[in-house]
Ligand SMILES: *[C@@H]1O[C@H](CO)[C@@H](O)[C@H](O)[C@H]1NC(C)=O
Ligand SMILES: *[C@@H]1O[C@H](CO)[C@@H](O)[C@H](O)[C@H]1NC(C)=O
């Protein structure tokens with residue numbers, strides 16, 4: 174079928190345009206609804222929601238879907254919102270999945286158009302002053318988490334039939350009557366409501382007068398919840414204080430907790446367990462007094478977020494997140510933290526930072542700037558105190574190049590094909606080149622290795638651990654790093670851009686051979702990868718040097734040999750003989766270009782060979 178040229182032209186030009194108009198219209202209605210909300214509900218902390226700036230990338234607390242067509246999450250905890258949310262504001266965001274307005278001062282009724290939003294899964298309104306919630310007949314069936322604890326909601330408990338509901342919380346309100354059978358599977362969701370009765374609480378008395386609150390089953394009458402609410406606004410929140418007490422206790426029980434942690438090491442690396450328990454129990458220099466002084470100094474408890482970051486959580490949220498150890502390296506331990514609203518981030522806890530606060534902050538600014546490149550993991554936030562330095566990064570779901578290259582070698586492994594290796598090599602080179610040229614051309618990485626190359630789902634590589642070397646007292650001396658280190662660094666302990674090039678060269682050889690940078694060659698003799706590759710190549714060139722997984726890609730053998738040569742150039746012994754990172758990028762790009770010309774002829778063959 175062939176179209177008339179004019180029709181093809183119109184299709185080509187108008188179709189994308191139509192899509193564009195459609196997209197803008199969708200987002201625009203969301204934007205108007207949000208502006209309506211911001212205008213109707215006063216707030217103490219200023220929101221930067223400006224009609225002239227892009228909603229998805231610059232508005233605080235807003236997250237959009239991947240193609241930027243609609244708002245899917247609003248997270249505004251503790252920004253001092255007060256007054257009543259009107260209908261036809263948030264209730265119009267029909268793609269909304271997460272609404273978190275907890276720890277504000279919202280009063281009146283929650284309009285019924287919010288719980289009926291069809292995609293809504295997470296609803297966090299705890300610690301407000303709502304007096305009622307208007308549940309519509311058509312409550313969203315997607316709801317998974319509903320938290321209304323610590324409000325002033327009176328009335329009877331609604332009968333909610335929500336099959337996906339995992340967490341429900343109406344604690345510390347003023348609900349009355351009995352709990353409907355649909356909600357009896359949430360026994361602890363109703364504590365602190367003195368006028369509630371019936372299973373699983375005290376049986377309802379047949380006399381119609383409400384039962385007097387019994388202190389044993391309802392430890393905290395509404396008075397207590399009000400005062401707790403008030404403190405959470407004035408100070409840093411009860412959670413912080415609890416965190417401090419827990420931290421203090423952890424210090425006291427440090428020896429015990431170490432034993433505990435050692436025994437549970439296996440479990441520790443699995444999911445579950447709060448970040449707080451992993452971080453505050455391990456600090457060596459923390460004296461109990463330091464925790465006390467932390468309360469007065471609000472600054473101490475701040476996470477510093479970089480501009481343009483759409484995350485909206487505080488230190489308390491982060492410490493409450495469930496955490497999983499991702500790895501322990503020379504710079505410290507890395508955790509994956511899952512925040513309650515479904516956000517996942519990576520938290521790096523630095524050890525042995527040798528610089529002061531000012532210098533640390535300046536370095537963080539550089540790191541953030543170097544991170545504005547698609548092949549560098551962006552730094553989103555950091556936390557600095559005397560005893561604790563935390564960095565917050567995006568979570569990279571597909572893991573590291575190290576795992577991809579060496580993982581499951583014996584069983585059930587998906588081979589890493591040549592195309593992917595080329596893509597990862599080129600992206601990594603571009604990421605490092607950007608670090609070298611950005612910020613005045615003075616930046617180095619200092620710790621390039623396969624476990625510091627992280628991957629997106631599309632196998633686009635991102636370099637991590639950027640700019641941390643200058644913060645540390647000495648170059649990292651973990652055995653896994655040593656094989657990547659340039660010979661001159663081992664002597665002078667000074668990291669340069671040329672020593673980064675050397676490390677990248679080792680990384681290339683590792684990707685081609687699937688061999689570790691340092692190898693035991695039998696009799697306690699350690700051979701480094703560049704030396705091994707050179708010896709194999711010198712003795713008589715064979716395909717032996719390549720990873721067996723690459724042998725099936727015969728048609729690409731020319732590319733592999735060229736790549737090997739680039740790797741060997743990068744690991745030249747004399748720094749002056751090594752190319753710069755920019756030159757390395759160009760050399761890899763050239764392979765692709767010259768090869769794509771030859772490709773067409775060998776395409777058919779390659780199709781047969783490639784699984
Ligand atoms: C918001 O936009 C107005 C113009 O509509 C501009 O004058 C103002 O400076 C902007 N405010 C901020 C904080 O960017
Ligand atoms: C909600 O709070 C605002 C200001 O704090 C007040 O003017 C209004 O009367 C309150 N509304 C209700 C229903 O309590």
Ligand SMILES: *[C@@H]1O[C@H](CO)[C@@H](O)[C@H](O)[C@H]1NC(C)=O
Nearest residue numbers: 278280302304325399402403
């Ligand atoms: C909550 O609202 C009630 C009125 O509805 C008011 O009396 C009370 O002071 C408010 N509480 C807080 C903590 O703002």
Ligand SMILES: *[C@@H]1O[C@H](CO)[C@@H](O)[C@H](O)[C@H]1NC(C)=O
Nearest residue numbers: 325327328347348349368383
């Ligand atoms: C709580 O509920 C009870 C019974 O329904 C009612 O008498 C009381 O006034 C309510 N208290 C508040 C603060 O709304």
Ligand SMILES: *[C@@H]1O[C@H](CO)[C@@H](O)[C@H](O)[C@H]1NC(C)=O
Nearest residue numbers: 322340341342344359361362
């Ligand atoms: C509800 O919140 C209260 C207070 O934070 C807590 O004690 C209770 O365990 C929670 N219940 C559920 C089901 O999460």
